[in-house]
Amino acid sequence: MRVLLVEDDDLIAHGIQAGLRARGLTVDGVKTAAQAETTLSAVHCDVVILDLGLPDEDGMSLLQRWRADDMALPVLVLTARDAVEDRVAGLRAGADDYLLKPFDLDELVARLHALLRRAAGRSVATIEQGALRLDPERGEVSLHGRPVVLSRRELALLGALLHARGRILSVDQLKDSLYGFSEEIESNALNVHIHHLRRKLGADLIETVRGVGYRFNMGDA
Amino acid sequence: MRVLLVEDDDLIAHGIQAGLRARGLTVDGVKTAAQAETTLSAVHCDVVILDLGLPDEDGMSLLQRWRADDMALPVLVLTARDAVEDRVAGLRAGADDYLLKPFDLDELVARLHALLRRAAGRSVATIEQGALRLDPERGEVSLHGRPVVLSRRELALLGALLHARGRILSVDQLKDSLYGFSEEIESNALNVHIHHLRRKLGADLIETVRGVGYRFNMGDA
DNA sequence: AGCATCGTTAATGCAGCCTTAATCAAGCCT
DNA sequence: AGGCTTGATTAAGGCTGCATTAACGATGCT
Secondary structure: OEEEEEOOOHHHHHHHHHHHHHOOOEEEEEOOHHHHHHHHHHOOOOEEEEEOOOOOOOHHHHHHHHHHOOOOOOEEEEEOOOOHHHHHHHHHOOOOEEEEOOOOHHHHHHHHHHHHHHHHOOOOOOEEEOOEEEEOOOOEEEEOOEEEOOOHHHHHHHHHHHHOOOOOEOHHHHHHHHOOOOOOOOOOHHHHHHHHHHHHHOOOOEEEEOOOEEEEOOOOO | OEEEEEOOOHHHHHHHHHHHHHOOOEEEEEOOHHHHHHHHHHOOOOEEEEEOOOOOOOHHHHHHHHHHOOOOOOEEEEEEOOOHHHHHHHHHOOOOEEEEEOOOHHHHHHHHHHHHHHHHOOOOOOEEEOOEEEEOOOOEEEEOOEEEOOOHHHHHHHHHHHHOOOOOEOHHHHHHHHOOOOOOOOOOHHHHHHHHHHHHHOOOOEEEEOOOEEEEOOOOO
16 A cells, blocks of 8 residues: 655654554655645555645645545545644545644554545455455454464555455556655565465465466455 | 557657557557658558657647548547646547546556447447457456466457458458567468467367458357 | 564576477369 | 468477575664
8 A cells, every 4th residue: 555645844754654664554755745746646646644734835725626636535634733623624625534743653554544445445444355354454464264474565465466356466566556656676576575475375366467467366255 | 459659758658568568459659740650551550549749740730630631540649647728639639538647557458448449339348259258458258158368469369350250351461460560470370379269269260261361250159 | 782584686497478390281273 | 183382280499477496685673
């Protein structure tokens, strides 16, 4: 899952990025509304975290513009102000959720996952597919009821594949989902992670489509 | 299916070509309006992807000229994101579809297939003929309900034959459909692919018309 | 600081696909 | 019937892409 973080305060931005990355989310951080727009038009993101106090444009008006343009991405608004009317105005401007600063990182993560869930049309926190169960929020996976320990990258990869619900994802698409703008990779690392996932979950769960990409095998219940 | 890609940016062009080829489409890439015209007059194509920002002539005027000349080929226009009015103008100038850059490759492929479908007068995504079913977009084939795995060339060949709806296609026509301008072949490779197709689908589906070519046998349900 | 785990890189091996080419079968002609 | 042309069949080789493994470096934990 890839998150765009729009936050001009370096300290806060850094903290959020570290926290989210540690929990397996991919984060692109930008500091201005203009950069946010550029990034969104260039890469695929799943959710936006938007601080309202930006240097170049008020976050609220940016959000309103997005919604006017039919930008459907879930947006979580961060606001320092404790004014109640800000909250109302934020939601009215099209925010899907909001959080007052200072906030608890765990709470932010929980709300992000809730937004992602809602955007995917799921009502429960876990994704089940056949004998596999994934709880993205807690980072827990089980197969046939037995817990399986996955690393950060493996979790992100499995999440992306499951999220695609059996559609084929190219290596580039998977890379987009696993690696932020600032951490591109050169090698076949993704290949290796696929291999590790297969070793832990069984070779048949992830299917190779030669010349195109990979897909999660939904075939067997 | 053969696609003419008119795009001057090497990076974008290369990405599109790789993606389309991986999905079994044949692509000829050119960089200028002049080359596009030359190519179109020389070889048969099924659809054109046209970037509006060309070095020698504005894509829009090129398109208008084509339409004035009764060029009926489906054209998908690529345009930069910010030019909303371009979209309107593009459609008015005769584009059959448009896509904003940057775009998702899957979306491009989906729209191309939609255009091809529309041009062929089909409303559904799959082609059914007797016990055979082909989904060109997903690259899936089934015979008597059982899935059959075909390679890239086999898919392209079967697609061309089905697209012709029982008309005879000469070996040269089939080659045109399978191989782009830059990848001509010398040998009887096409013969071999015909053989493989017959082995997988049954010998009677593809009929040989001696001295002329091949045709898909529509006779038997 | 030392240890452990994870992630990336890079090298190697394997498999599938495509083409080539050689041989075989079948029409067609004289 | 015999030879010639055209297509069918099969095997072999190369290429490409993916799988696999090992090693190195980074990071975090104790």
